[in-house]
Amino acid sequence: MLLHGNAVVGQSGGPTAAINATLSGVIKGALEAKEQGIIGTLYGMRNGIEGFLKEDLVDLFDVFSNPDDLKTLEATPAAALGSCRRKLKSHEEDFDTYQRILKILKKHDIRYFFYIGGNDSMDTVLKLSRYAASHDYELRVVGVPKTIDNDLMATDHTPGFGSAAKFVATTVKEIIRDINVYTMDAVTIVEIMGRDAGWLTASAALASLSGEGPDLVYLPERIFDEQSFVDDVKARLKDHPAILVAVSEGVRFANGEYVGAGTQSGAVDVFGHKYLAGTGKVLESIIKNRIGCKVRSVELSLTQRCASHISSLTDITESVMVGKGAVKAATEGRTGVMMTIERLEGAEYSVRIGLADISCIANAIKTVPGEYINEEGNGITEDGVNYLGPLIEGELDLEYENGLPKHFVIK
Amino acid sequence: MLLHGNAVVGQSGGPTAAINATLSGVIKGALEAKEQGIIGTLYGMRNGIEGFLKEDLVDLFDVFSNPDDLKTLEATPAAALGSCRRKLKSHEEDFDTYQRILKILKKHDIRYFFYIGGNDSMDTVLKLSRYAASHDYELRVVGVPKTIDNDLMATDHTPGFGSAAKFVATTVKEIIRDINVYTMDAVTIVEIMGRDAGWLTASAALASLSGEGPDLVYLPERIFDEQSFVDDVKARLKDHPAILVAVSEGVRFANGEYVGAGTQSGAVDVFGHKYLAGTGKVLESIIKNRIGCKVRSVELSLTQRCASHISSLTDITESVMVGKGAVKAATEGRTGVMMTIERLEGAEYSVRIGLADISCIANAIKTVPGEYINEEGNGITEDGVNYLGPLIEGELDLEYENGLPKHFVIK
Numbered sequence: 001m002l003l004h005g006n007a008v009v010g011q012s013g014g015p016t017a018a019i020n021a022t023l024s025g026v027i028k029g030a031l032e033a034k035e036q037g038i039i040g041t042l043y044g045m046r047n048g049i050e051g052f053l054k055e056d057l058v059d060l061f062d063v064f065s066n067p068d069d070l071k072t073l074e075a076t077p078a079a080a081l082g083s084c085r086r087k088l089k090s091h092e093e094d095f096d097t098y099q100r101i102l103k104i105l106k107k108h109d110i111r112y113f114f115y116i117g118g119n120d121s122m123d124t125v126l127k128l129s130r131y132a133a134s135h136d137y138e139l140r141v142v143g144v145p146k147t148i149d150n151d152l153m154a155t156d157h158t159p160g161f162g163s164a165a166k167f168v169a170t171t172v173k174e175i176i177r178d179i180n181v182y183t184m185d186a187v188t189i190v191e192i193m194g195r196d197a198g199w200l201t202a203s204a205a206l207a208s209l210s211g212e213g214p215d216l217v218y219l220p221e222r223i224f225d226e227q228s229f230v231d232d233v234k235a236r237l238k239d240h241p242a243i244l245v246a247v248s249e250g251v252r253f254a255n256g257e258y259v260g261a262g263t264q265s266g267a268v269d270v271f272g273h274k275y276l277a278g279t280g281k282v283l284e285s286i287i288k289n290r291i292g293c294k295v296r297s298v299e300l301s302l303t304q305r306c307a308s309h310i311s312s313l314t315d316i317t318e319s320v321m322v323g324k325g326a327v328k329a330a331t332e333g334r335t336g337v338m339m340t341i342e343r344l345e346g347a348e349y350s351v352r353i354g355l356a357d358i359s360c361i362a363n364a365i366k367t368v369p370g371e372y373i374n375e376e377g378n379g380i381t382e383d384g385v386n387y388l389g390p391l392i393e394g395e396l397d398l399e400y401e402n403g404l405p406k407h408f409v410i411k
Numbered sequence: 412m413l414l415h416g417n418a419v420v421g422q423s424g425g426p427t428a429a430i431n432a433t434l435s436g437v438i439k440g441a442l443e444a445k446e447q448g449i450i451g452t453l454y455g456m457r458n459g460i461e462g463f464l465k466e467d468l469v470d471l472f473d474v475f476s477n478p479d480d481l482k483t484l485e486a487t488p489a490a491a492l493g494s495c496r497r498k499l500k501s502h503e504e505d506f507d508t509y510q511r512i513l514k515i516l517k518k519h520d521i522r523y524f525f526y527i528g529g530n531d532s533m534d535t536v537l538k539l540s541r542y543a544a545s546h547d548y549e550l551r552v553v554g555v556p557k558t559i560d561n562d563l564m565a566t567d568h569t570p571g572f573g574s575a576a577k578f579v580a581t582t583v584k585e586i587i588r589d590i591n592v593y594t595m596d597a598v599t600i601v602e603i604m605g606r607d608a609g610w611l612t613a614s615a616a617l618a619s620l621s622g623e624g625p626d627l628v629y630l631p632e633r634i635f636d637e638q639s640f641v642d643d644v645k646a647r648l649k650d651h652p653a654i655l656v657a658v659s660e661g662v663r664f665a666n667g668e669y670v671g672a673g674t675q676s677g678a679v680d681v682f683g684h685k686y687l688a689g690t691g692k693v694l695e696s697i698i699k700n701r702i703g704c705k706v707r708s709v710e711l712s713l714t715q716r717c718a719s720h721i722s723s724l725t726d727i728t729e730s731v732m733v734g735k736g737a738v739k740a741a742t743e744g745r746t747g748v749m750m751t752i753e754r755l756e757g758a759e760y761s762v763r764i765g766l767a768d769i770s771c772i773a774n775a776i777k778t779v780p781g782e783y784i785n786e787e788g789n790g791i792t793e794d795g796v797n798y799l800g801p802l803i804e805g806e807l808d809l810e811y812e813n814g815l816p817k818h819f820v821i822k
């Protein structure tokens with residue numbers, strides 16, 4: 001049942017190294033659908049739904065009239081269309097906004113709506129698809145996941161995660177080289193992003209696939225106990241002098257308080273999430289006060305989510321695939337769905353692009369399962385490493401100019 | 412005048428991405444000298460002069476019996492032989508240590524002593540060469556520079572700087588992509604290493620060679636004035652919402668105090684240098700309190716000195732060259748010298764390996780010259796960018812295993 005019309009795509013939520021690869025996939029898919037006479041043009045909304053509401057649209061077939069630019073786009077971090085943090089209220093609560101959306105959709109004859117984002121963005125997709133369905137406007141809304149946190153349900157892993165994991169594991173491996181040059185006892189704490197799920201912190205353990213890995217890994221899936229931490233570090237220091245601790249920003253004490261909360265203002269982001277940044281510093285002072293050896297903490301901060309210069313080829317390839325897949329699914333009649341990556345059985349890693357009903361996904365979080373965390377709660381099991389390993393495989397053939405990776409910027 | 416005997420090489424001071432490339436160069440040079448019948452074997456001292464005093468030596472011709480491993484070594488960050496922070500006292504002050512050194516040199520018939528390090532290591536080279544000369548033991552001592560700080564005299568630039576600069580500029584470029592996805596006013600502060608010289612912070616400006624660069628750059632060569640900083644940021648915010656500030660950890664107020672001192676313990680390292688880490692955080696609170704917009708700070712920390720995965724090919728190539736050059740200079744009779752890189756005149760960047768009398772180098776610091784800093788003291792001039800640009804050109808052909816760059820570890 002063919003639906004003719006235009007399409008629009010937007011990016012939302014925190015940047016990743018792969019969200020533009022998915023945009024490239026949507027553009028490639030839309031170009032094919034155009035050749036088939038299904039899609040007229042593909043608009044990009046600037047700054048996600050915020051820009052859509054302002055009718056700030058750009059014709060992406062114009063912008064990417066030179067197909068070589070798509071390759072550059074795939075190696076460009078963050079969201080080329082801009083992003084936003086706006087989460088739509090329900091249409092009962094915010095009638096005007098939904099009316100405005102519908103008006104703009106009609107005005108531009110938009111029948112396909114692709115939204116690339118994380119958990120909160122999938123919520124927007126869900127609401128929009130329900131609203132359109134209940135207002136007799138045929139619109140196909142497809143969510144395309146991205147998040148470095150890897151915490152979306154129904155998909156084996158999320159686009160953007162593999163590249164962040166590759167940067168984290170590479171950096172941890174390099175820091176292990178760095179701290180091992182001295183002979184005195186020293187603890188180095190690497191704080192890694194991940195508010196509710198420890199996937200990215202777990203990926204620090206991948207350094208062990210090609211040499212030494214981190215000595216200790218603490219995820220938000222386990223309660224953080226100060227005494228156990230001190231005991232763990234002391235035990236490792238008996239064995240060798242340079243200890244590397246990977247810790248998630250989201251670890252909490254038994255009372256439910258974030259470990260990093262002590263040094264934070266308690267500020268909350270627009271989604272009501274507590275804003276964290278001080279976990280490494282708190283662990284640093286625990287070691288300083290209770291063990292007294294040299295200690296430093298390194299917060300990977302923004303760098304871990306935008307380090308396109310060491311993207312995972314597996315991640316970027318799959319990110320393009322889910323983007324293309326979204327267009328295919330929509331033109332075939334699907335709506336209210338999120339694209340997924342299914343890992344296939346077999347000794348060799350391989351995947352198939354799938355999709356899932358978005359109502360089962362939005363607002364739920366997939367945490368690291370018990371079998372990937374060791375009994376002591378301070379390390380990653382072989383099963384965990386085997387799950388993570390294939391996701392960081394391969395490197396992009398990057399274009400450089402003036403010694404720096406080339407980026408594509410939508411003017 | 413040929414001097415036959417064995418050679419020893421050590422690494423000292425803070426790690427860089429290129430110090431192992433220089434070690435590889437020394438090994439390559441020593442292998443040639445062995446073929447010429449000059450050098451018997453090349454020992455590596457573990458943990459610099461500390462390990463030498465313990466006679467902790469390894470035969471590097473054995474370790475690198477497979478020449479392919481030298482390529483891997485050149486892409487391995489930090490010091491494969493280990494490092495130390497020990498600075499030799501004068502031999503008048505520490506007679507025993509010098510006697511012990513002489514005894515070990517004689518025992519192993521070591522006539523060539525290569526020491527790869529920064530400013531403090533060159534001081535060791537100077538003292539040792541003077542001591543040997545005054546004790547009738549023919550020893551040729553050659554220093555090979557390395558420092559991400561680029562602050563050594565007599566050389567156009569230092570091995571290790573170009574790779575750190577490439578990582579800094581790449582990361583700043585990626586963070587600029589990242590912060591530009593939102594439309595609200597926001598200031599992002601990137602704190603970069605450099606205690607007394609702003610070379611590495613200045614390299615953030617290289618992002619401007621292929622797109623937007625940082626909005627503001629503050630170096631320790633200029634007094635940091637809080638009011639001017641607030642005025643600078645306000646002025647930039649009038650023009651666009653996402654402001655990137657690159658700041659050196661070593662900036663000071665007019666009263667001579669480090670900006671970062673406010674959040675630090677005032678701890679001092681073994682060389683009496685003040686230990687700093689809080690400059691970005693202090694700037695963050697200035698913006699929060701005086702402008703009130705969203706603000707965050709990112710400290711590049713250890714990652715900037717060990718990011719071999721994005722080494723500069725120019726830097727690594729030159730680092731090997733100075734290592735080889737050191738062996739050549741020594742076998743030709745030079746001692747008490749440091750290898751240098753001379754930039755040749757001409758439109759195309761090219762260099763020649765030279766050397767300088769070490770007494771003119773040790774304990775002196777080369778800061779960023781006035782013509783590389785703009786009049787307002789908040790940016791880098793075109794001359795500065797032209798000086799820095801060639802140093803980050805080119806990429807290594809990295810070996811990967813299990814998705815991560817391969818490292819060579821001396822067991």
